[in-house]
Each structure stands twice: as structure tokens, then as C-alpha cells.
Amino acid sequence: MKIIPVGGYKNAFVFGPHPLILHKLTILRDKTTNKKDCRELVHELTLFLMAEATYALEVEDVTVQTPVAECVGKRLSSKADPVIFPIWRAGDGMKDAALQMLPTANLGAIGMYRNEESKPVDYFHKPEEMPPGIVDVFILDPMLATGGSAAAAVTLIKKSSTSKLNIRFLSIFAAPQGIKCLSGEHPDITIYTCVVDEGLNDHNYIVPGCGDMGDRLYGTK
Ligand code: PRP
Ligand code: URA
Numbered sequence: 001m002k003i004i005p006v007g008g009y010k011n012a013f014v015f016g017p018h019p020l021i022l023h024k025l026t027i028l029r030d031k032t033t034n035k036k037d038c039r040e041l042v043h044e045l046t047l048f049l050m051a052e053a054t055y056a057l058e059v060e061d062v063t064v065q066t067p068v069a070e071c072v073g074k075r076l077s078s079k080a081d082p083v084i085f086p087i088w089r090a091g092d093g094m095k096d097a098a099l100q101m102l103p104t105a106n107l108g109a110i111g112m113y114r115n116e117e118s119k120p121v122d123y124f125h126k127p128e129e130m131p132p133g134i135v136d137v138f139i140l141d142p143m144l145a146t147g148g149s150a151a152a153a154v155t156l157i158k159k160s161s162t163s164k165l166n167i168r169f170l171s172i173f174a175a176p177q178g179i180k181c182l183s184g185e186h187p188d189i190t191i192y193t194c195v196v197d198e199g200l201n202d203h204n205y206i207v208p209g210c211g212d213m214g215d216r217l218y219g220t221k
Pocket of ligand 2: 090143145204205206207209210211212213214
């Protein structure tokens, strides 16, 4: 799989053209795709994102006995489990895939919605104080539009920890404006996205995007 820097950014990465990702994105964009299929596609695309976003996780040596010989292999560092933060509602659609890849991760939660002016409103946040030793954080939200919600979520998470965090933000669709905002406010985090779309419409929806992801996953509206 090829992941490439988003033009002009050192900390934002997008998948290069990959037949499976392109295929799944197109079905997800299609307004006739039903909620069951939207959920499955978000899950599958998140598996791809997680495979890339976990690339730099620390590993340690472990010796196992295969049926044939002793083997020194690697396992994820036992120092501290990462934390996964889905941003509700839509980010919850990525949670199971993230946990499938990192089954021992801790789970946080951030409730956030955009108001009429597209400004983020934070209505829930746990943990308020991160357990000591946590370093690796994965934030999940399929839509990075203006970037306001993502930037506010990262600020909340940074405030909840006394350790220096290695934060990765995972989105499925991103607008150039969202990448600019998030990377500008938090240049120390890494952004992974399946695709960077053309831009935003007058209502700050990603164009062409896939519409309101919360509604498509929850069957609302
Ligand atoms: C969506 C999406 C992001 C936010 C992105 O949430 O899941 O959190 O909008 O927009 P931004 O980059 O302009 O801030 P929404 O407000 O629709 O809430 P929901 O997930 O509960 O439906
Ligand atoms: N939130 C969504 O669900 N879709 C967009 O295009 C932008 C924000």
C-alpha cells in the first residue's frame, strides 16, 4: 500500500491510488448506498488507515517456540497500551475497526457536533485525565471538513495528559481546508486520510464527499 504526503505538508498523509480504496470510497460516496453498507465500508477503510497509522508503534523482542524451532519475534511494547478516541457520532463508526487492529487499546470518547456556524460544540469528553504513561493516541473521525472539530478534539486530549503524546488523526474524507486548519493548529500530530477532496460547499460540507456521515451511519434525517 502506498501512502504519500499531502502536498505542502510534512505531517499529513493520503493513500496513493489503490484499487480497493478507490472502489470502496466510490460506493461510500454514492447517495443510494444504504446504512448497512456505509457502516461496512467505513469499517473496512479504517482497517487500511490503522495499518498505516500504527506503523511507528514501538515493538519489543519476544521468544516463542514454533512447532519447528525457537524464534525471536516482535510484539507491541508492553509499556503502555495506546488510547483510541472516536469523535461521536460519526467517529464511532470507525471504533470497531481500530479495536480489531489494536484489541488491547484503551478507549476514550469525545462528543462533538458542529453548530449552525460550523463551530465545534463539545458535549462529552472522557477521560478528563489520561492514565500516566500513555503516549500513543489515535483519534477517529471520518470527516475532516473545516478542521474545527478535529482541532478542538486534539486540544482537549492534549489538556488531559501530562505526558508528551504521539497523536494520529484518522479520517476517511478530508478537505484541503481541514488539513490546513488541523496541521496549522497542531503541527506536532500526524494526519492520515483515505482521500483529499476538492473543498467545501457553502454549508461547509466536503465536496464531493459523501454528505453527512453521521446521518448516513445512524440512518437519521
Ligand atoms: C461531523 C464530523 C466531524 C465534523 C467535521 O460531525 O463527524 O466531527 O462534522 O466538520 P468540521 O471539520 O467542519 O469540524 P457532526 O457535527 O455532523 O456531528 P455527528 O457526527 O454527531 O453527526
Ligand atoms: N460533516 C459531515 O458529516 N460531512 C461533511 O461533509 C462535513 C462535515
